[in-house]
Amino acid sequence: xxxxxxxxxxxxxxxxxxxxxxxxxxxxxxxxxxxxxxxxxxxxxxxxxxxxxxxxxxxxxxxxxxxxxxxxxxxxxxxxxxxxxxxxxxxxxxxxxxxxxxxxxxxxxxxxxxxxxxxxxxxxxxxxxxxxxxxxxxxxxxxxxxxxxxxxxxxxxxxxxxxxxxxxxxxxxxxxxxxxxxxxxxxxxxxxxxxxxxxxxxxxxxxxxxxxxxxxxxxxxxxxxxxxxxxxxxxxx
Numbered sequence: 173x174x175x176x177x178x179x180x181x182x183x184x185x186x187x188x189x190x191x192x193x194x195x196x197x198x199x200x201x202x203x204x205x206x207x208x209x210x211x212x213x214x215x216x217x218x219x220x221x222x223x224x225x226x227x228x229x230x231x232x233x234x235x236x237x238x239x240x241x242x243x244x245x246x247x248x249x250x251x252x253x254x255x256x257x258x259x260x261x262x263x264x265x266x267x268x269x270x271x272x273x274x275x276x277x278x279x280x281x282x283x284x285x286x287x288x289x290x291x292x293x294x295x296x297x298x299x300x301x302x303x304x305x306x307x308x309x310x311x312x313x314x315x316x317x318x319x320x321x322x323x324x325x326x327x328x329x330x331x332x333x334x335x336x337x338x339x340x341x342x343x344x345x346x347x348x349x350x351x352x353x354x355x356x357x358x359x360x361x362x363x364x365x366x367x368x369x370x371x372x373x374x375x376x377x378x379x380x381x382x383x384x385x386x387x388x389x390x391x392x393x394x395x396x397x398x399x400x401x402x403x404x405x406x407x408x409x
Contacts, residue, residue, distance in 0.1 A: 173321075175277065175286075175378075175406070176279050176281025176319055178281065178408055179286060179319075179406070179408060180222070180407050180408075181277050181321055181404070181405065181406045182222055182405045183324065183404045184404075184405070185198065185389045185390055185402055186198055186390060186391050186402060187389065189210070189213070189217065190214060190217075191206050191210040191211070191400060194396065195210070195399065196400075197214075198218065199214060199391070200215055200218065200269055200400070200401050200402065200403045201269050202231075204398070204399065204400060204401060205398065206400060215229065218403070222265070223409075224263065224405070224407060225263065228245075228265060229246060229265045229405075230243050230245075230247065230257055230264060230265065230266050230267065231251065231269070232254050232255065232256075232257055232267075232268070232269075232290065233251040233252065233253050234290045235255060236255065236292055236294040236295050237295065237300065238255065238256075238295065238299055238300040238303045239252075239253070240254065240255075240256040240257070240258065240287075240303050240304050240306075240307040241254045241256070241258075242257075242258055242259065242307070243257050243258070243261075243264070244259065244264070245261075245264070255289060255291070255295050256287060256289035256290070256300050256307070257287065258287030258304060259286060259408075260283075260284050262409060263407060264408070265405050265406070266287065266405070266406050267288060267403045267404065268288040268290045268323075268403065268404045269290065269401040269402070269403050269404075270290060270292075270324075270391075270402065270403075270404070271390075271391040271392055271393045271399055271400065272292070272326040272384045272385065272392055272393050273290055273292030273293075273325060273326075273361070274290075274291045274292070274322055274323060274324075274325035275288065275289070275290060275291075275322075275323035275324075275325075275403075276288070276290075276301050276304070276320060276322050276365060276404075277289075277320065277321045277323070277404055278308065278318055278319070278320045279319050279320075280314060280317050280318045280319075281319070283308075283311070283314065284408060285308050285311060285313045286406045286407065287304045287307075287406070288406050289301050291361070291365055292361070293333070293359055293361065296348065296361055296364050296365055296368070297340065297345070299344075301320075301365055301368050301369060301372070302369075302371070302372045305373070306372070315373030315374050316374075318373075319374075319376045319378065320369050320374050321377075321378045321404075322362055322365050322377065322379050322380070323380050324381075324383065324384050325361045325362055325384060326361065326384050327360070327362065327385070327386070328350035328351075328352070328358050328360030328362070328363065329350075329352055329383070330352060330353070330383055330385040330386060330394070331350075331352070331358045331359050331360070331394070332357065332358050333358060333359050334357065335357040338350070338357040338358065345364040345367060346367075347360065347366070347367040348360055348361070348363065348364035362379065362381065366379075
């Protein structure tokens, strides 16, 4: 899909790769116990399918924080621990990986800036998505022009947590307060992130509203335990 003129965004699923069970089959995560050769093949194949140079794909070492990095090339063999990246480089694809956390892609098509964030419960509590919007603004972006896509995530109907954990997140982002379909405490990541984007001044928030726990087409750590990661890609081109 396009998030503005010349801004490409794609969210993968678990199908069409070479990884064996329990990572079958398009696992893009390199730190989940899958065969490294299979992961590398999946990453190269996925980029090529999108028309992206596989050598110009930036993956983060996601640590559930709020740090943001501006990138002009891939990190290499030892990426820093960050949960959001952004760039103005044409053809440089930014990737957020997940298996229940939310991937958030942000673009300012006028300033020619794109960003990707990984926002699970800790990252949402820490405010990684507002931090990304702020960092992009510092490089000439305008939140009022930005478009965001919140990818698949564990939904509020399924993401059960202890009551005190729900209260902790809701104290910072009230929209996160939710109950599951079983009437137990939960966190609504999607509602929380959408509210954070709105408060950051981003007017256009789009959603891939699939629940990772409910959808067998996506990886879910909550559902499967040992599993792979799917990717959200964004690039200028």
